[in-house]
Amino acid sequence: MAFISSGYNPQKPMEGRITDIGPQKYDSMFPPVIAKNFGKWLYHEILEPGMLMHVAESGDKVYTVRCAGTRTMSITAIREVCDIADKYTGGYVRWTTRNNIEFITDSLETAKALRDDLNSRKFEAGSNKFPVGGTGAGISNPVHTQGWLHCHTPATDSTGPVKVVMDTLFEEFKNMRLPAPVRISLACCINMCGAVHCSDIGLVGIHRKPPMIDHKWADKLCEIPLAVAACPMAAVRPTKVDFEGKKVNSIAIKEDRCMYCGNCYTMCPALPIADKEGDGIAIMVGGKVSNRMTFPKFSKVVVAYIPNEPSRWPTLTATVKKIVDTYAANARKYERLGDWAERVGWQDFFKLTGLTFTHHLIDDFRDPAYYTWRQSTQFKF
Amino acid sequence: MKFETPLLDQLEQGPWPSVVSDIKQEAAHRAANPNGLDYQIPQDCCEDLLGLLELSYKDMETHWKHGGIVGVFGYGGGVIGRYCDQPEMFPGVAHFHTIRVAQPSGKFYSTKFLRQLCDIWDLRGSGLTNMHGSTGDIVLIGTTTPQLEEIFYQLTHEMNNDLGGSGSNLRTPAACMGMSRCEYACYNTQDVCYQLTEDYQDELHRPAFPYKFKFKFDGCPNGCVCAMARSDFAVVGTWRDDIKIDQDAVKAYVGGEFVPNAGAHSGRDWGKFDIQAEVIDRCPTHCMSWDGQKLTIDNANCVRCMHCIDTMPRALHIGDDRGASVLCGAKAPVVDGAQMGSLLVPFVKVEQPYDELKEIIENIWDWWIEEGKNRERLGELMKRASFQKLLEVTNTEAEAFHVKEPRANPYIFFKEDEVPGGFKRDLADYRSRHQR
Numbered sequence: 001m002a003f004i005s006s007g008y009n010p011q012k013p014m015e016g017r018i019t020d021i022g023p024q025k026y027d028s029m030f031p032p033v034i035a036k037n038f039g040k041w042l043y044h045e046i047l048e049p050g051m052l053m054h055v056a057e058s059g060d061k062v063y064t065v066r067c068a069g070t071r072t073m074s075i076t077a078i079r080e081v082c083d084i085a086d087k088y089t090g091g092y093v094r095w096t097t098r099n100n101i102e103f104i105t106d107s108l109e110t111a112k113a114l115r116d117d118l119n120s121r122k123f124e125a126g127s128n129k130f131p132v133g134g135t136g137a138g139i140s141n142p143v144h145t146q147g148w149l150h151c152h153t154p155a156t157d158s159t160g161p162v163k164v165v166m167d168t169l170f171e172e173f174k175n176m177r178l179p180a181p182v183r184i185s186l187a188c189c190i191n192m193c194g195a196v197h198c199s200d201i202g203l204v205g206i207h208r209k210p211p212m213i214d215h216k217w218a219d220k221l222c223e224i225p226l227a228v229a230a231c232p233m234a235a236v237r238p239t240k241v242d243f244e245g246k247k248v249n250s251i252a253i254k255e256d257r258c259m260y261c262g263n264c265y266t267m268c269p270a271l272p273i274a275d276k277e278g279d280g281i282a283i284m285v286g287g288k289v290s291n292r293m294t295f296p297k298f299s300k301v302v303v304a305y306i307p308n309e310p311s312r313w314p315t316l317t318a319t320v321k322k323i324v325d326t327y328a329a330n331a332r333k334y335e336r337l338g339d340w341a342e343r344v345g346w347q348d349f350f351k352l353t354g355l356t357f358t359h360h361l362i363d364d365f366r367d368p369a370y371y372t373w374r375q376s377t378q379f380k381f
Numbered sequence: 382m383k384f385e386t387p388l389l390d391q392l393e394q395g396p397w398p399s400v401v402s403d404i405k406q407e408a409a410h411r412a413a414n415p416n417g418l419d420y421q422i423p424q425d426c427c428e429d430l431l432g433l434l435e436l437s438y439k440d441m442e443t444h445w446k447h448g449g450i451v452g453v454f455g456y457g458g459g460v461i462g463r464y465c466d467q468p469e470m471f472p473g474v475a476h477f478h479t480i481r482v483a484q485p486s487g488k489f490y491s492t493k494f495l496r497q498l499c500d501i502w503d504l505r506g507s508g509l510t511n512m513h514g515s516t517g518d519i520v521l522i523g524t525t526t527p528q529l530e531e532i533f534y535q536l537t538h539e540m541n542n543d544l545g546g547s548g549s550n551l552r553t554p555a556a557c558m559g560m561s562r563c564e565y566a567c568y569n570t571q572d573v574c575y576q577l578t579e580d581y582q583d584e585l586h587r588p589a590f591p592y593k594f595k596f597k598f599d600g601c602p603n604g605c606v607c608a609m610a611r612s613d614f615a616v617v618g619t620w621r622d623d624i625k626i627d628q629d630a631v632k633a634y635v636g637g638e639f640v641p642n643a644g645a646h647s648g649r650d651w652g653k654f655d656i657q658a659e660v661i662d663r664c665p666t667h668c669m670s671w672d673g674q675k676l677t678i679d680n681a682n683c684v685r686c687m688h689c690i691d692t693m694p695r696a697l698h699i700g701d702d703r704g705a706s707v708l709c710g711a712k713a714p715v716v717d718g719a720q721m722g723s724l725l726v727p728f729v730k731v732e733q734p735y736d737e738l739k740e741i742i743e744n745i746w747d748w749w750i751e752e753g754k755n756r757e758r759l760g761e762l763m764k765r766a767s768f769q770k771l772l773e774v775t776n777t778e779a780e781a782f783h784v785k786e787p788r789a790n791p792y793i794f795f796k797e798d799e800v801p802g803g804f805k806r807d808l809a810d811y812r813s814r815h816q817r
């Protein structure tokens with residue numbers, strides 16, 4: 001391949017350089033009907049799963065068709081989205097905060113034709129390209145992360161588990177039959193890039209073995225004080241070790257204090273932690289970010305460990321399905337999963353879902369742990 | 382395909398869109414090269430990426446190396462360098478850096494813009510993206526170091542678009558779609574997001590902070606961009622006058638002409654709409670009543686949770702005296718535990734040129750930049766130095782809305798000047814009254 005210059009001159013790198021211009025202005029690519037009625041919306045309705053109607057003071061109506069995006073997508077897929085937008089919506093399209101794709105039109109007929117077109121598009125191997133749904137009291141797109149596809153600290157994959165979980169819950173994406181929306185998020189390590197700590201169901205990759213220590217490289221590759229400061233449990237300390245007959249500055253880890261968070265590896269490449277049999281997924285439930293009726297809530301760990309089972313993570317998908325089904329059968333209308341679990345009590349959450357309560361689920365992290373124990377005689381037998 | 386991928390092939394089954402199918406389609410596109418491009422990174426990089434991922438599926442461990450600092454001149458962030466740990470087996474992804482591209486707030490696009498971006502990335506990158514990163518950026522996954530300046534040059538010169546943020550700096554701000562298509566929006570989330578992104582470009586491109594810092598803008602307490610959970614500085618829309626009630630529309634809900642919650646529960650038979658059970662009794666402060674004819678709200682006791690408005694969007698509307706609350710300190714668990722934003726300012730007007738908001742931000746930055754330890758998020762500094770300190774640096778009087786409940790322990794600090802006589806005491810004077 002021959003190098004093709006863009007016009008950039010590496011001899012004079014600062015010449016003609018444009019900086020600090022930021023993104024496009026938000027309204028520079030509005031569909032005309034959005035520009036016209038900006039800030040003048042009266043009400044909205046969900047006409048059917050995946051199709052919204054917004055009515056403006058002017059009487060204008062816009063129809064939105066929402067379909068799943070895979071987040072990680074090719075330019076071939078983006079170009080296909082563009083073709084669809086050129087054909088139906090005047091060349092405009094948007095993405096949602098959950099990485100779904102929305103097409104907006106002022107005609108109901110166009111919206112219906114668009115819906116049918118989107119639902120008909122399939123990859124050769126059979127999966128839907130742009131299934132319509134994700135509105136109302138159902139399950140929309142999982143917010144997720146990089147996984148084995150592109151990150152160096154994961155304890156599990158991201159796109160794979162999301163795909164198999166959503167295959168299992170696909171009907172809930174296409175329907176609105178739950179008591180309230182169920183937000184699912186996945187993070188492949190405890191950095192929790194995204195929304196795992198505040199979702200109805202959060203899946204998070206965890207390790208179960210302390211890091212290995214590459215004594216040969218620790219002092220060369222890492223700023224050791226940073227690795228020491230990175231540890232929530234103060235399990236990391238600087239030390240001198242005999243390595244191949246020489247005294248070298250390195251790191252020591254108190255294994256009985258380490259809970260395998262991997263943060264020291266984030267700071268120091270000489271502390272690799274990933275492990276085939278050790279790694280897996282913890283399930284958290286009951287978080288929310290909206291202020292509707294109750295305060296926002298953190299999600300809580302209800303399954304300490306599920307092994308990685310690529311490609312289709314059968315234990316994971318069965319467990320998530322069980323949680324969703326139990327919630328759907330027992331919660332009241334408008335009740336988010338966390339609101340339901342708190343109303344019936346976490347004891348009943350475990351009883352109804354059949355999940356096993358283990359010692360791992362009892363908080364033991366510093367002073368606040370105490371407030372999660374039961375300072376009351378109120379409990380159920 | 383260059384490699385057998387029996388494990389990944391199983392992810393092509395099932396109804397949910399398959400990323401594996403999509404990457405294969407991109408690999409096929411590059412192999413066919415219909416536009417006759419002189420690809421600037423290996424033509425088979427997508428095949429190598431699948432090969433590498435298949436190996437991870439087999440090994441159940443990541444194959445990305447730790448480390449790698451790359452970028453463009455003039456900036457300290459925006460590009461994340463990465464290298465695979467099996468470069469001989471998968472040379473196409475030996476260098477596979479990520480570029481974060483600043484997105485328009487609300488993520489509205491023209492196909493012209495997207496096609497132009499795809500054309501650049503087709504030639505100079507892998508053809509793979511994330512639409513979008515969870516912070517909001519358009520994420521271009523996978524290119525080599527020599528292409529970074531070329532891509533940046535084209536982005537800025539041809540598309541008038543900049544990079545996003547990474548590192549210990551202001552990250553790319555994001556907003557809910559706000560007034561562009563939502564009747565609940567209490568301020569123009571997209572405009573303030575855009576304006577502050579422009580105003581703080583330097584803080585975004587050149588890391589000068591103890592750690593990362595994120596802004597997010599929600600138009601109302603529903604939190605569609607999750608500002609309260611995912612940003613150090615969350616601006617959440619609200620109002621301080623009365624909820625507007627259209628009594629005829631309320632009757633239309635009660636009569637069944639209008640569907641509750643805009644039809645969000647239509648997939649199941651929940652019975653006839655019962656305004657008493659579904660709205661009045663669910664109001665967290667019990668400040669609503671319904672006498673069979675008329676809905677009344679005791680607005681002084683409303684905490685603006687949105688439930689009644691969400692449930693009857695055609696009958697109830699946000700008030701007219703609008704602004705936002707500011708909540709600070711949200712973060713993920715590392716190191717000290719997860720935090721959500723804590724209420725700092727109950728109400729601020731959010732109007733161009735946003736000076737009031739900027740004053741709060743800059744006061745916080747001055748403090749955090751000075752006092753924050755290396756890799757200490759604002760939320761952690763708040764815990765270490767106290768909420769009182771945050772109030773002090775933002776010139777805010779403590780008020781009861783700042784807490785969910787008052788403290789239960791009596792370990793109370795007083796300022797010396799609050800106590801008559803101060804802290805300097807004379808032991809001899811004490812002993813003159815109390816023998817040893």
Ligand code: HEM
Nearest residue numbers: 146150151152266445446447448449461463464479547548
């Ligand atoms: C010393 C080396 C590294 C450190 C300390 C480090 C740390 C980080 C941090 C803190 C982020 C935060 C994400 C953000 O900026 O919002 C990040 C992003 C990321 N890092 Fe690393 N990283 C390192 C090297 C690498 C390498 C070698 C890879 C892969 C081979 C990698 C993969 C990623 C990915 C995939 C992202 C997400 C970026 C995106 O897709 O936008 N990192 N890294």
Ligand code: HEM
Nearest residue numbers: 151153191192193194266481514515516517518611713715
């Ligand atoms: C070490 C490698 C890391 C990688 C590869 C990584 C990857 C990413 C990516 C791709 C995003 C989305 C970025 C965007 O939209 O531009 C992100 C956001 C985020 N990262 Fe990371 N990250 C890393 C480290 C961390 C660490 C150390 C923390 C916390 C201690 C963290 C917490 C978060 C959070 C909470 C978000 C989401 C914020 C939001 O919702 O806007 N990440 N990260």
Ligand code: HEM
Nearest residue numbers: 044096097098100134140290292562563564603604605691
């Ligand atoms: C006119 C009304 C509304 C509009 C236009 C709107 C718009 C949106 C959009 C476009 C998304 C991304 C959706 C997706 O991809 O699935 C979203 C997400 C969300 N919405 Fe709304 N929404 C509205 C009402 C509500 C209501 C009533 C609630 C809560 C009671 C709510 C809470 C949320 C939450 C929690 C998210 C997910 C945020 C996340 O976890 O990423 N929204 N909203």
Ligand code: SF4
Nearest residue numbers: 146151154188189193
């Ligand atoms: S959650 Fe962890 S493993 Fe996943 S992308 Fe973020 S830092 Fe990487």
Ligand code: SF4
Nearest residue numbers: 231258259261262264
């Ligand atoms: S993995 Fe976490 S707990 Fe263990 S030593 Fe490293 S930083 Fe500390």
Ligand code: SF4
Nearest residue numbers: 557563566600601605
């Ligand atoms: S946060 Fe509120 S204003 Fe913004 S889109 Fe969601 S419901 Fe609308």
Ligand code: SF4
Nearest residue numbers: 664683684686687689
């Ligand atoms: S917004 Fe919430 S608190 Fe206010 S009246 Fe409605 S339900 Fe009650």
